[in-house]
Amino acid sequence: MGTWSSQRLLDCSVAKARRRTGVLPNALRLLTMTAAIDRRKTVALTQTPDFTLYGVTLASRLLLGTSQYPSPAILAEAAHASSADVLTVSLRRESARLREGQDFWRLIRDIGARVLPNTAGCYSVKEAVTTAQMAREVFSTPWIKLEVIGEADTLQPDVFGLVEAARILASEGFEVFPYTTEDLVVAERLLDAGCKVLMPWGAPIGSGKGLNNVFGLRALRAHFPDVPLIVDAGVGLPSHAAAAMELGYDGVLLNTAVAKAGDPIAMARAFAQAIQAGRAAFLAGPTQPRDMASPSTPVVGRAVLI
Amino acid sequence: MTVIVNGEPRAVAAGTLAEALQALDYGEARVATALNGEFVPARARAATPVKEGDRIEIVAPRQGG
Numbered sequence: 001m002g003t004w005s006s007q008r009l010l011d012c013s014v015a016k017a018r019r020r021t022g023v024l025p026n027a028l029r030l031l032t033m034t035a036a037i038d039r040r041k042t043v044a045l046t047q048t049p050d051f052t053l054y055g056v057t058l059a060s061r062l063l064l065g066t067s068q069y070p071s072p073a074i075l076a077e078a079a080h081a082s083s084a085d086v087l088t089v090s091l092r093r094e095s096a097r098l099r100e101g102q103d104f105w106r107l108i109r110d111i112g113a114r115v116l117p118n119t120a121g122c123y124s125v126k127e128a129v130t131t132a133q134m135a136r137e138v139f140s141t142p143w144i145k146l147e148v149i150g151e152a153d154t155l156q157p158d159v160f161g162l163v164e165a166a167r168i169l170a171s172e173g174f175e176v177f178p179y180t181t182e183d184l185v186v187a188e189r190l191l192d193a194g195c196k197v198l199m200p201w202g203a204p205i206g207s208g209k210g211l212n213n214v215f216g217l218r219a220l221r222a223h224f225p226d227v228p229l230i231v232d233a234g235v236g237l238p239s240h241a242a243a244a245m246e247l248g249y250d251g252v253l254l255n256t257a258v259a260k261a262g263d264p265i266a267m268a269r270a271f272a273q274a275i276q277a278g279r280a281a282f283l284a285g286p287t288q289p290r291d292m293a294s295p296s297t298p299v300v301g302r303a304v305l306i
Numbered sequence: 307m308t309v310i311v312n313g314e315p316r317a318v319a320a321g322t323l324a325e326a327l328q329a330l331d332y333g334e335a336r337v338a339t340a341l342n343g344e345f346v347p348a349r350a351r352a353a354t355p356v357k358e359g360d361r362i363e364i365v366a367p368r369q370g371g
Contacts, residue, residue: 096364
């Protein structure tokens with residue numbers, strides 16, 4: 001069993017449950033030891049009831065982007081079908097004649113979800129900070145999905161600029177959701193800078209490749225059992241989202257996989273179901289893969305028919 | 307006076323950023339502004355002078371991932 005095995009993850013979750021529930025350590029140790037034979041009790045302990053981001057408790061663990069839908073009506077229907085409580089939005093230049101932004105804002109308000117503005121397309125700390133400041137005023141929220149892009153082909157975050165921008169924004173009262181990599185050291189720096197949520201990428205934005213580095217994501221989860229972790233970007237299929245949740249991630253943020261699907265509304269529903277299934281599976285304590293076969297049917301009592 | 311509005315040169319008769327927004331027909335639109343790369347909060351627009359060649363960015367909500 002490797003260092004970052006699911007057992008370690010389970011242990012971390014139990015530790016997290018202990019901190020949150022105040023259950024006696026002795027009772028927990030016993031439960032952890034007997035997890036395999038009495039899984040129900042462990043499940044009850046590892047069930048963290050809430051998905052809470054910066055003090056806001058959300059019912060859905062899916063965060064949905066609002067870009068690239070075939071029409072505003074389909075966006076609205078997909079958002080409802082997804083049950084997402086949080087929608088990501090951006091800021092772009094407004095024409096006084098076309099006023100596209102005003103129409104879009106009415107649509108988002110009518111959907112009724114909380115918004116998470118982003119700093120998409122920013123390549124410098126200065127651009128990202130100024131965009132965040134403008135977003136806070138326009139959207140009336142301290143939440144900011146902080147993107148500082150470092151490389152155009154992969155849209156990989158510039159993690160150095162990200163940490164710097166996060167520190168500035170946190171000091172100005174922002175509640176920062178950093179789009180980052182699975183790097184543990186960067187994660188630590190972001191937490192030091194004041195972030196209380198981390199959003200590592202699954203794969204490059206819009207690539208639909210799923211979880212590119214499961215080992216890294218598992219390590220991040222195990223290292224930071226108390227920090228809400230959301231896989232953001234690269235998720236292409238509901239199975240990818242379910243896999244993230246099975247690793248113990250707290251949520252998934254996606255856009256393209258729903259918006260560009262043949263039927264975005266049906267796909268939004270499929271993602272919602274996958275995320276619920278993945279979360280339930282994590283709480284249920286998945287079995288470990290093994291190299292050799294292990295008969296599931298009892299060996300004892302087999303008839304001798306030679 | 308010519309200022310650069312969202313990357314385009316525009317002739318406006320305005321002494322402040324608030325006056326420029328009115329002259330450019332933004333009215334009561336939900337927008338945020340930056341002057342020469344620095345954020346200018348809505349409450350500060352009336353006290354923020356604009357001059358020839360200034361770069362004004364005017365942004366509004368849009369789709370995002």
